[in-house]
Amino acid sequence: MQDxxxxxxxxxxxxxxxAAYNLxxxxxxxxxxxDDCVQEAFLxxxxxxxxxxxxxxxxxxxxxxxxxxxxxxxxxxARKPTVTFDEEMHSxxxxxxxxxxxxxxxxxxxxxxxxxxPLEFREVIVLRDIDGTSYKDIAxxxxxxxxxxxxxxxxxxxxxxxxxxxxxxSES
Amino acid sequence: xxxxxxxxxxPGYIDRELDLVHSVExxxxxxxxxxxxxxxxxxxxxxxxxxxxxxxxxAPTELRKRIQSQLRRVDEPKxxxxxxxxxxxxxxxxxxxLVAATWAIGHNWAGNKSDxxxxxxxxxxxxxxxxxxxxxxxxxDRHQVKPWFSGKLDYAPEFDDFASQGFPLSGGRLDYVNRxxxxxxxxxxxxxxxxxxxxxxxxxxxxxxxxxxxxxxxLAHWVKSGLEFWAVSDLNTTELREFAELLQxxxxxxxxx
Numbered sequence: 001m002q003d004x005x006x007x008x009x010x011x012x013x014x015x016x017x018x019a020a021y022n023l024x025x026x027x028x029x030x031x032x033x034x035d036d037c038v039q040e041a042f043l044x045x046x047x048x049x050x051x052x053x054x055x056x057x058x059x060x061x062x063x064x065x066x067x068x069x070x071x072x073x074x075x076x077x078a079r080k081p082t083v084t085f086d087e088e089m090h091s092x093x094x095x096x097x098x099x100x101x102x103x104x105x106x107x108x109x110x111x112x113x114x115x116x117x118p119l120e121f122r123e124v125i126v127l128r129d130i131d132g133t134s135y136k137d138i139a140x141x142x143x144x145x146x147x148x149x150x151x152x153x154x155x156x157x158x159x160x161x162x163x164x165x166x167x168x169x170s171e172s
Numbered sequence: 173x174x175x176x177x178x179x180x181x182x183p184g185y186i187d188r189e190l191d192l193v194h195s196v197e198x199x200x201x202x203x204x205x206x207x208x209x210x211x212x213x214x215x216x217x218x219x220x221x222x223x224x225x226x227x228x229x230x231a232p233t234e235l236r237k238r239i240q241s242q243l244r245r246v247d248e249p250k251x252x253x254x255x256x257x258x259x260x261x262x263x264x265x266x267x268x269x270l271v272a273a274t275w276a277i278g279h280n281w282a283g284n285k286s287d288x289x290x291x292x293x294x295x296x297x298x299x300x301x302x303x304x305x306x307x308x309x310x311x312x313d314r315h316q317v318k319p320w321f322s323g324k325l326d327y328a329p330e331f332d333d334f335a336s337q338g339f340p341l342s343g344g345r346l347d348y349v350n351r352x353x354x355x356x357x358x359x360x361x362x363x364x365x366x367x368x369x370x371x372x373x374x375x376x377x378x379x380x381x382x383x384x385x386x387x388x389x390x391l392a393h394w395v396k397s398g399l400e401f402w403a404v405s406d407l408n409t410t411e412l413r414e415f416a417e418l419l420q421x422x423x424x425x426x427x428x429x
Binding site: 018034106 | 179180181182183184187189214215218219221222223225226227228229230231232235236238239240242243244246247315318319320322323328
């Protein structure tokens, strides 16, 4: 690739480095791993850049970052058995913290609660609630239909509320 | 609209991603349903808690620099190769002939012996020294060598730098062994070169370190985490075993992290 190609890549893709790192850091839950994954994703993106003709550079990059992280997680971590979440059982109004209590939640508590979410819920919370990504872009990045974005957010937020309620309960 | 539908539409309403018709219907439902109204308030409060907590991570400045210098390095090999071809094509031709010759010898060995892989690994080690092509990416930084392999291989090689234990990583290169492209990592031990090869094992079974000799070279072989490892060097067997044990232990650490 020539210098102009690299300049064009750096101008179009590098501004999204913070978004890329944020996603990788939340997905891998580890600084060094996020570093490795982002580096790898950028190299991959650079290689594919000549063939990229879309307009949404951010979503395109985040798709590559997400895939790199998922591959990395699969290769380096034995999957822990996940407890299946029963909406009807867990997210009833009584277990969710009320609005007043939620106002008192501090940053660390939130960070911990989000970190504890399973990957499929964590990624939509991070993309939407932390990064402000549109539903359309989330659908593209995660590779799910638009309708699924909404239902997954419903479940993710229910689960996050439940997790926070549990932590608040154990603290008080 | 019933509560089930309202529950489904709630995130979309909060995120302003609903169309006008659904938004109006949702608001109408909220007016007459206290349960959904409080669910809405809760989620709204959660959203503002998340929004106010500034939970984004920012990329370290170092990472930006590393990515930029890496992009430059990706471009480099092709350029230097072209330049070399133009400036000294005779030498290049000679080098290629030498590669071809050693390759042919390697193939013969492989054909005669039952353990073709061993001979290929040794041949690759010799070849790398003969044509002075030890590393494609010369770096002692694992974080530079590792990403360099991505996209060139269909697996992620496992390795570490052991400079503090006297086996500094000096780089990596792509090689072709056992009918597939493989990662070759290059380590140094005083004046000796150690070539470490790894590729996906055919079975998940782990195998302990095994030492063997071939053509005056020493080899160590083991299977770990689904990867097959071969270390080749003219280094003595004691130190080669020490090197293999370091790698085996490191593999355990990174898998557990």
